[in-house]
Structure formats: structure tokens, C-alpha cells
Amino acid sequence: MMMRNSVRYVFIFFLFFILWQIGSAALKNPILPPPTAVFCNLKEVFFSKIAIHAALSVYRIVAGLVISVLIGSILGLLMGFYDSIDRFFSPVIYFTYPIPKIALLPIVMILFGLGEVSKITMIIIITVFQIIITARDTVKNIPKETFYSLKSLGASDVTVFREIILPAAMPELLTAIRLSAGTAVSVLFFTENFGTTYGIGYFIMDAWMRVNYVDMYSGILVLGGIGLLIFLAVDAFDMIFCRWKR
Structure with a gap:
């Protein structure tokens, strides 16, 4: 299975870069440099220019997602059970969830400043609702008879959570985390253009402003690589915690 997935990834990447090379040759415009030039540039400048930006972006995404998952999964599972x-939290979530969270960025920056806290807070605010709603609805969809049979044997709520709710909710929670990870990368790119000079989002936009398209595409590839690594990490958790599915 792992070998087959690796071959598929390699084939897709190879096809993507072949199409990129064809598009660059057909356009003949600096705005779309050939992938060979981007890869050579990435090899030359990654450790000297991009690594610090990528490291800070990874830190912000991981910190935001970990806190979001902890808050969202715990609250969502409790709401479902x-x-x-x-009844207490649903009205609050239904009222706040439709609000465009990116509109809260100025408020968050006023409250928490322009540093790391505001960027991580924005990731949490935007991603936590998906996890809460997914966890709650997953628990509510578990047949009540499953709880009753275990409770009739004297099981505590902790046992019910450990033996029924967590295994049943884990696949859906991991799906919510995958969706939240994609959202977190997008949010990070936006927030890193305000009040910072570090982060892969800042690097990409700075390269664009300097009309350095090779650097810009190098940053975009790194950002895509960060997203890929996060998705692969979630898939690894899926293989560990959801072995029963296979």
C-alpha cells in the first residue's frame, strides 16, 4: 500500500512539472519561469533565505492546529454526549460560526499584538468550529442503544468515551483535521502579510513585490510542501488510531 501510494505521488508530481515546463515554454514570460530554474533556485537559497520563514510558518500552523484540535474535539465530544x-454551547456556535473570521483579524491584532499569538489565534478561531461541529454530530449519530447496553453493565462515562465514542469519532475527527489543515495554511498566508517580516507567506509576497518570480515560485513550492507534510502526518495518525477500519 505504501509503495503504491509513493508511486502515485511521484507520477502526479512528474506530470505536474511536465505541464508546468510546457506552459513555461509556450508562454515565454518571466511571470512563469521553468520548474528547472525554480528548483535550482530552491536548492541554492533554501537554507540561506527560505528555511527560517518555513520553520516559523510550520510552528504557527502546528501550534494553531494542536490547540484547535484539543479545544474542538473535547468540546464537540462533550456536546454530542x-x-x-x-443546549448551552450550540446557540453560541450557531451565531458565531457564520461570521467571516478573517474580518476579526484587526481585533485580534489589537488584543494580542502583531506577534505570534495573533497569528496562532486566527488559525484557532477559523479552524476550531469545523472540529467542534464534526465531533458533536459524529457522537449524536452513534445509536443510543450502544451507550445503553454498555451503561447497563455498569460502565462509567469515561469507559463509554474510551470504548465507544473515541473509536467511532476518530475517523471523522481526522477528516475534520485534514480540512482544517488546508484552511490553516490559507489563513497563515494571509496573516503573515501583516506585522511580520518572517513566514513563508511574507516571503512569497515580498518576492512578488520585488518582481523576483523565481523566488516567489520557490516559496509557493515550499508552502505546498508544508501542506503535504501535514496531510501525510494526519494520514499516519489515521493508520495508527483507525487500524480497525482496515
């Missing part, structure tokens, strides 16, 4: 908690 306990009706009283659901």
Missing part, C-alpha cells in the same frame, strides 16, 4: 452542554 451531554445534551445540557449542547
Whole structure:
């Protein structure tokens, strides 16, 4: 399975860069440099120019996602299992979820400054709702008879969570994390253009402003690589915690 997935990834990347090379040759415009030039540039400047930006971006994404997953999964599972908690939090979530979270960026920057906290906070605010709603709805879709049979044997709520709710909710939670990871990368790119001189989003936009398209595409490739690594990490967690699916 792993070998087949690796071959598929290599084939897709190879096809993508072949199309990129054809497009660059057909356009003959500096705005779309050939992939060979971008790869050579990436090899030359990664450690000297891009690595620090990529490292800070990874830190912001991972920190935001970890906090979002902890808050969202715990709250969502409790809302799904306990009706009283659901009745209390659901109106708040239904009211705040439709608000465009990116519009809160000025408020977040006023409250938390222009540093790391504001960027991580924005990732949390935007991604946590997907995880809460997914976790809550997954628990509510578990047949109640499953709980009753275990409770009738004297099981505590902790046992019910450990033996039924967590295994049943884990696949859907991992799907929500995948969706949130893509959202987090997009949010990070936007927030890194405000109040910072470090981050892969800043590097890409700075290269664009300097009309250095080779650097710009190098940053875009690194950003895509960060997203790919996060998705592969979630897939690894899927293989570890959801072995029963296979």
C-alpha cells in the first residue's frame, strides 16, 4: 500500500512539472519561469533565505492546529454526549460560526499584538468550529442503544468515551483535521502579510513585490510542501488510531 501510494505521488508530481515546463515554454514570460530554474533556485537559497520563514510558518500552523484540535474535539465530544452542554454551547456556535473570521483579524491584532499569538489565534478561531461541529454530530449519530447496553453493565462515562465514542469519532475527527489543515495554511498566508517580516507567506509576497518570480515560485513550492507534510502526518495518525477500519 505504501509503495503504491509513493508511486502515485511521484507520477502526479512528474506530470505536474511536465505541464508546468510546457506552459513555461509556450508562454515565454518571466511571470512563469521553468520548474528547472525554480528548483535550482530552491536548492541554492533554501537554507540561506527560505528555511527560517518555513520553520516559523510550520510552528504557527502546528501550534494553531494542536490547540484547535484539543479545544474542538473535547468540546464537540462533550456536546454530542451531554445534551445540557449542547443546549448551552450550540446557540453560541450557531451565531458565531457564520461570521467571516478573517474580518476579526484587526481585533485580534489589537488584543494580542502583531506577534505570534495573533497569528496562532486566527488559525484557532477559523479552524476550531469545523472540529467542534464534526465531533458533536459524529457522537449524536452513534445509536443510543450502544451507550445503553454498555451503561447497563455498569460502565462509567469515561469507559463509554474510551470504548465507544473515541473509536467511532476518530475517523471523522481526522477528516475534520485534514480540512482544517488546508484552511490553516490559507489563513497563515494571509496573516503573515501583516506585522511580520518572517513566514513563508511574507516571503512569497515580498518576492512578488520585488518582481523576483523565481523566488516567489520557490516559496509557493515550499508552502505546498508544508501542506503535504501535514496531510501525510494526519494520514499516519489515521493508520495508527483507525487500524480497525482496515
